[in-house]
Amino acid sequence: MTGFFTEENSSQTVNARMQDDINPRLKTVMAAMVKHLHAFVKEVDLTEEEWRTAITFLTNTGQICSNERQEYILLSDVLGVSMLVDAINNRRPSGATENTVLGPFHVKEAPVREMGDNISLDGKGESCLFTGRVLDLNGAAIKGATIDVWSDNADGCYDVQQPDNQPKWNNRGIFITGADGTYSFVGIKPVSYPIPDDGTVGKMLAALGRHPYRPAHTHFMVTAPGYQKLVTHTFVGDDPYLTSDTVFGVKETLFAPFERSKDGATQWRSWFDFVLADEA
Numbered sequence: 001m002t003g004f005f006t007e008e009n010s011s012q013t014v015n016a017r018m019q020d021d022i023n024p025r026l027k028t029v030m031a032a033m034v035k036h037l038h039a040f041v042k043e044v045d046l047t048e049e050e051w052r053t054a055i056t057f058l059t060n061t062g063q064i065c066s067n068e069r070q071e072y073i074l075l076s077d078v079l080g081v082s083m084l085v086d087a088i089n090n091r092r093p094s095g096a097t098e099n100t101v102l103g104p105f106h107v108k109e110a111p112v113r114e115m116g117d118n119i120s121l122d123g124k125g126e127s128c129l130f131t132g133r134v135l136d137l138n139g140a141a142i143k144g145a146t147i148d149v150w151s152d153n154a155d156g157c158y159d160v161q162q163p164d165n166q167p168k169w170n171n172r173g174i175f176i177t178g179a180d181g182t183y184s185f186v187g188i189k190p191v192s193y194p195i196p197d198d199g200t201v202g203k204m205l206a207a208l209g210r211h212p213y214r215p216a217h218t219h220f221m222v223t224a225p226g227y228q229k230l231v232t233h234t235f236v237g238d239d240p241y242l243t244s245d246t247v248f249g250v251k252e253t254l255f256a257p258f259e260r261s262k263d264g265a266t267q268w269r270s271w272f273d274f275v276l277a278d279e280a
Contacts, residue, residue, distance in 0.1 A: 086100065128258065149174075234272045
């Protein structure tokens with residue numbers, strides 16, 4: 001190899017410029033990225049106009065980003081990259097509850113609440129009793145598990161999206177399991193909602209003929225000493241967007257039953273057991 005760039009040896013020439021004494025993981029990742037990026041450009045015979053369009057798209061995406069909005073994460077989500085990274089990094093043994101994406105609306109240090117508390121502070125939506133257990137792979141109850149829960153309100157928005165319209169910590173709370181591993185709280189039956197689609201990612205989805213909707217779900221983060229952290233959702237099993245979730249976050253094992261409540265205390269009841277895997 002002469003070191004001069006040609007169409008045929010493009011990726012090899014670029015990768016040959018890296019030195020041997022750099023971070024080995026960085027070298028592995030960058031070499032693969034260059035290899036596949038150059039292969040993509042060659043496969044589609046990328047035109048200069050298309051290249052300029054891509055540069056403009058990336059520039060505009062970066063300009064939208066702020067402390068409150070991360071358009072690049074949204075881009076990663078709708079291209080399925082976020083879910084692929086999540087799947088690779090959260091392989092679990094059979095029987096353990098599956099992971100799915102964290103999403104952009106988790107807030108740290110939500111209030112710790114008593115079992116059975118109502119986390120719906122705005123009084124909107126169809127009330128639902130959520131209940132279940134936190135178990136290990138052998139079916140034994142896990143005492144002292146922390147369940148961090150959050151969801152949208154009846155308008156399909158999280159409290160941080162509407163700080164002037166929703167009470168702080170609306171539809172959020174942290175619960176600690178007792179000796180029997182059970183949890184219970186009152187929230188609302190979640191509703192499907194669109195991801196923010198007024199930026200570059202929304203324009204891209206529209207150009208691809210894709211909708212921006214996520215199926216109705218409730219977020220859970222479950223942790224306990226000695227066990228792998230679980231970040232997951234439970235989904236309303238008859239939601240029309242289950243098979244076309246715009247961020248590809250749905251897993252069939254995460255469908256939760258929702259039944260009309262018979263005691264009248266809430267309109268719905270949903271139950272789901274979380275099974276944690278041991279720490280590696």
